[in-house]
Amino acid sequence: MDKLLLYNCSQIVTPKGSHIKKGKEMDQVEVMQNASIYMEDGIILFLGANEEVLHRLGAAYIEQIPGDIMVIDGAGRTALPGFVDSHTHFIFGGYREVEFMERLSGASYLDIMRKGGGIQSTVNATRSYGEDRLFADGRNRLHDMLSQGVTTVEGKSGYGLDLACEEKQLRVMKELNKVHPVEIVSTYLGAHAVPLEYKNDPAGYVTYMVEVVMPKVKEKNLAEFCDVFCEEEAFDTEQSRFLLTEAKKMGFEIKIHADEIYDLGGGRLAAELGAASADHLLMISEESMAALAESETVASVLPCTAFCLNKPFAPAKKMIESGCGLALATDFNPGSSFTNSIPLMLSLAVLKMGMTLPQALTALTLNGAAALKRADKIGTLEAGKQGDIVLLEYPDYRFLIYHTAKNIVHSVIKNGHLVYKKEES
Ligand code: NIG
Ligand code: FE
Numbered sequence: 358m359d360k361l362l363l364y365n366c367s368q369i370v371t372p373k374g375s376h377i378k379k380g381k382e383m384d385q386v387e388v389m390q391n392a393s394i395y396m397e398d399g400i401i402l403f404l405g406a407n408e409e410v411l412h413r414l415g416a417a418y419i420e421q422i423p424g425d426i427m428v429i430d431g432a433g434r435t436a437l438p439g440f441v442d443s444h445t446h447f448i449f450g451g452y453r454e455v456e457f458m459e460r461l462s463g464a465s466y467l468d469i470m471r472k473g474g475g476i477q478s479t480v481n482a483t484r485s486y487g488e489d490r491l492f493a494d495g496r497n498r499l500h501d502m503l504s505q506g507v508t509t510v511e512g513k514s515g516y517g518l519d520l521a522c523e524e525k526q527l528r529v530m531k532e533l534n535k536v537h538p539v540e541i542v543s544t545y546l547g548a549h550a551v552p553l554e555y556k557n558d559p560a561g562y563v564t565y566m567v568e569v570v571m572p573k574v575k576e577k578n579l580a581e582f583c584d585v586f587c588e589e590e591a592f593d594t595e596q597s598r599f600l601l602t603e604a605k606k607m608g609f610e611i612k613i614h615a616d617e618i619y620d621l622g623g624g625r626l627a628a629e630l631g632a633a634s635a636d637h638l639l640m641i642s643e644e645s646m647a648a649l650a651e652s653e654t655v656a657s658v659l660p661c662t663a664f665c666l667n668k669p670f671a672p673a674k675k676m677i678e679s680g681c682g683l684a685l686a687t688d689f690n691p692g693s694s695f696t697n698s699i700p701l702m703l704s705l706a707v708l709k710m711g712m713t714l715p716q717a718l719t720a721l722t723l724n725g726a727a728a729l730k731r732a733d734k735i736g737t738l739e740a741g742k743q744g745d746i747v748l749l750e751y752p753d754y755r756f757l758i759y760h761t762a763k764n765i766v767h768s769v770i771k772n773g774h775l776v777y778k779k780e781e782s
Contacts (some may be wrong), residue, residue, distance in 0.1 A: 397481025
């Protein structure tokens with residue numbers, strides 16, 4: 358049996374519970390001082406004040422702990438639940454630096470897409486990459502995420518569009534999940550763009566996904582979620598509704614890229630269909646906000662995307678005041694958000710979007726877990742949850758934003774094992 362004691366942390370800070378936190382509830386995080394966490398076989402058995410935890414292990418002093426328990430010293434450090442990056446597109450071929458510069462000179466994201474660039478250019482590159490290359494790049498990106506405290510990441514397909522390349526992307530994630538400590542949750546996003554082959558027949562492409570690709574993805578157990586880019590130049594509300602309804606019938610959980618550039622009512626649609634999350638929401642309407650607040654659907658905001666596209670942020674503060682439950686994710690992808698920076702995201706959320714630090718922490722942990730239908734297993738530090746823990750270099754969680762846009766992760770525990778430790782300089 359694997360036994361691990363994380364002893365004498367300056368702080369343990371965590372939201373609590375196994376469900377989405379909405380509105381004011383997002384502020385409720387527990388702060389324990391001088392506290393410890395005990396795990397067996399990857400699961401948290403108990404946590405609390407140092408003396409209490411020692412006592413439950415039959416010891417009065419740390420020196421009396423049985424020899425088969427591995428001890429990690431938490432002195433001077435803050436323990437937080439492992440971060441959940443619940444929206445990324447981290448498996449892709451090629452880069453789009455030219456397009457980034459074109460945007461800086463005034464071209465819009467949709468203009469570039471209309472001219473055959475954007476997502477389609479990453480599709481061309483991803484189709485040309487072998488599985489080994491996608492795997493090697495994916496592994497490097499996962500290492501980088503882990504070093505920033507990410508213990509669970511969602512990854513989408515959507516840069517293949519045809520059956521072979523969508524399966525390739527999803528297979529690469531499945532293989533990476535076997536060998537890398539960061540847990541990967543896969544999403545089929547065939548409805549990311551209409552591929553060139555179907556340029557004049559978008560309805561035919563929707564039929565192809567529903568009749569050919571989705572049954573295969575399901576049969577091979579390559580994805581848990583199905584997502585749609587509901588947007589002008591991509592898929593309209595009716596196509597999105599149809600595709601996601603069919604996906605639900607096949608047993609997929611569902612998500613929507615909603616109201617990013619135009620408000621097509623994607624937020625409302627996500628609530629109506631019982632989606633796990635509606636993501637982006639830069640242009641969310643009052644109506645969609647009210648619908649999401651009434652629902653169990655997580656409203657995922659992706660500040661790095663708004664930042665990189667130079668667009669106004671989603672109205673996070675107003676959404677929380679309206680009673681929505683927000684998650685924060687990076688949207689890491691080669692186009693609209695070529696950054697996986699957790700520190701930048703937290704700084705933007707708090708300094709620019711008006712979220713409080715406890716709200717941002719809840720959004721990056723428990724609500725991120727809810728967006729992946731895993732709030733019963735991860736997202737908080739409580740008895741019965743997975744031992745997924747981030748240790749910060751500092752003794753107080755407020756350094757997360759005070760040390761602005763800086764990675765202050767010292768080490769990471771996944772499933773009760775130390776899987777990352779920053780090299781001391
Ligand atoms: O979430 N908006 C659609 N999909 C991605 C961008 C993908 C890309 O530009 O390659 C997003 O922003
Ligand atoms: Fe996205």
